[in-house]
Amino acid sequence: METKMVPVKVPAVAEGAEQPWRLWLQALDEAVSGRAQCEGHWLQAGGLYELPVGALIVATDRPTSPDRDTARVRLWRVGRGGRLITERDSLLPRDKKFGTSVVNTLRRRLEKYPAQRTYEMPRAPRPPEPKRFVVEVPAVDPGAVRAWRKLLTGLDEASDKGMAVCGTWLEAGASYKVTPGTLIVACDPFPGDGKKRVRILRVARGGEIRVERDSTLGWRNAFSTSVRQTLRRLLEKYPPPGGTIEQVSAAPPQANDFEGRCELCGQPVAARTGILVRRHNGSRVTQHHPGKCPPPPVHQNQWAGSCGICNGWLEAGEGVLYQAGSVLLPATKIRHEQECPPAAERKPVPPRVNERDEACDACGHMVAAGEGTLTYECGWVVRHRKDQCPRVEKETLWQIDRGVPGRFRPRPEQWKAAGTVLRAEVFDRGEPFPEDAPGYRRLRDYQVSAIVTTVRELPPIYCRDEDGNNPGCLIGENGWYFRILVRPATAEEAADILAREEKEARRRKLENRRRDLCGLRADDGDVPEHPFLDGAQQINFGAKDRRSLLQHWPDDGLLVDEARGVLWTLRYNGADGDDWSLNNYASFIASRFPLTDERRTLIADLRAEYDQEESAPADTEGDGQHDG
Structure with missing residues (x-):
């Protein structure tokens, strides 16, 4: 027979009591003594629980002074209506609050009212559901x-x-x-x-x-x-x-007071002819009445394309658009406005033309934009029109390459246009590169550096680094792989690049001489405490040309005082971490050197190199570039 559960409110703690506790008594442990003999579930004083009829509740309260050494022990039994019946209430010394008398009382009550083991935890009664x-x-x-x-x-x-x-x-x-x-x-x-x-x-x-x-x-x-x-x-x-x-x-639909556009079909809705529907965020949108959306209007094709039903060709404005595909993958296609014509009357699909200059996939020569055909064969390829590939004698060309890491789209433009002159590194494993080519330098047994002219560019290839078989310029990365066929440049074509390289080499030698005679390598200079630079002339040694965009500190200086026979060098020493106590001229260290014959010759060469360039008009060089 199921035991009846009743709501019971546990008695509250007396005012001023210390260390109170309440326990739903389940059993007594005879192996221990004191409060540890009581086994059960802890209850909160003043709490409301669902307990079975006959449940025993043990409570202790230790009053404050002057009865600090005593403890109040109480035992209640849950009656039929949920009323608590006092079985024992005694004030005992603290060391005897669970003595023989109290334990005998608990044992007798447990024998008479055995604990209901089926109810492991007391449950709070559910409040009644409010009426709605x-x-x-x-x-x-x-x-x-x-x-x-x-x-x-x-x-x-x-x-x-x-x-x-x-x-x-x-x-x-x-x-x-x-x-x-x-x-x-x-x-x-x-x-x-x-x-x-x-x-x-x-x-x-x-x-x-x-x-x-x-x-x-x-x-x-x-x-x-x-x-x-x-x-x-x-x-x-x-x-x-x-x-x-x-x-x-929901509320009855409200008519739209203003003209709008239906959210379902996207077509206009006149005022007072549709309804307003509230969204989840509280805003209202205009819609047609349920089931009253008109069929979508017919739109003509603005671009030429093939019919999605018969594959016949339709020029712009000759067909209409219709929705195809599935709900998850919709697609808009073109079809004939009426029934598709017979196969004999359909227009064939015209061949696509290339929209930009690109090398022919068959012969390798460049095809001007609009002069070739564009076909799809495991990717779009450009070819000359039928029997229009130029027939020329075989020419000896070499290949240079370049990798551009990045995504597949957008596809980068061509690397170099045909006729571009540049210095590049060329591999000549098969055909030896001519040694009389302008700027020829042997780098390795199979690699040379020379000035070349681009002939045509091969179609770029997108390489994915899946198994480590990418070209050397794209190892470990995904990107576009560019290839250009080149030939040795002529003397006229390479003149500008050779002149520029000669000037750069000449200036590198001047810079090395300056560092040897006026730098830390020179041992005949000194650092005066109070340098006197009045009357000294500034010498341009190319510091401004070598200045980087990331450099935010001033350039070093070189000054000559011919009247006193002294050469001054200014070395910047004002950055973080520098020893500023060594500065003797603002944020610089001014060093003094005697104006020897070697230094006079260096000053003359620097003036001849850089002062002549400042007085000459700006150099308009070609677009030849160094590579490698």
């Missing part, structure tokens, strides 16, 4: 704009006007299931006379709606002190219910 009623939120008054309804849960004193009302948004005209005492605030603004109608409604015990306040006030004082006092008083009298409210039915 279905109520309809008042509709919007005629002529009102931007009306709103809220289920009142609080009042924000810091906010202004209607924003002070806290709660859940309700839809006007909809039905909700709420509990008695629920407060609803309705606001209907009227733009004509600048008034607002504010209503405070309450759900009565029987489910009917009672009006607590209905006032029409100005826009500024619609939620003034008087209205707030009413809201505050009702909140104190009818606390807001917990949990979420349940919407039973």
